[in-house]
Amino acid sequence: MRARIYQPAKTAMQSGVGKTKLWVLEYAPASSRTVDPLMGWTSSTDTQTQVKLRFDSREAALAYAAAKGIEAEVVEPKPRKHNVRAGGYGENFATGRRGAWTH
Known part of the structure; x- marks a missing residue:
């Protein structure tokens, strides 16, 4: 798995x-999705894709995966660029x- x-x-x-502080362990789909011919709904026989486990740290998620025998791939988060104006909203x-009030 x-x-x-x-x-x-x-x-x-x-x-x-x-x-955005927690780490999430999400299972990869084991089987493909199929379309129901009557209703047109997309379904799958794999119920593990509905499970999302949340952990406080990456190490805790890796320890859980190792204990349960789950092959896990870690995706590192991209750093967020902060948008801070010099004066801010209160300015x-x-x-x-100094300038004229325009609105």
Whole structure:
């Protein structure tokens, strides 16, 4: 059984880093998906693809995979570039503002 261990990226609907600190162990699909001829739904006989295990650290996820005999591949997260403005949002309402108020 194969699995991958990764740290999820932030969703497009959040500006913070919520739910991105944990590591996730997700099983790879063991069988292909099929289309039901009557309803057109996509289904599979593999129920392990529905399982996502969350761990506090990468080492804990690797230890779990080793203990259960799971062949795991670790995907390292890409570093996030911080977007910090020099003045920040509060600078829009400063009393010592030099430019004309335009809105």
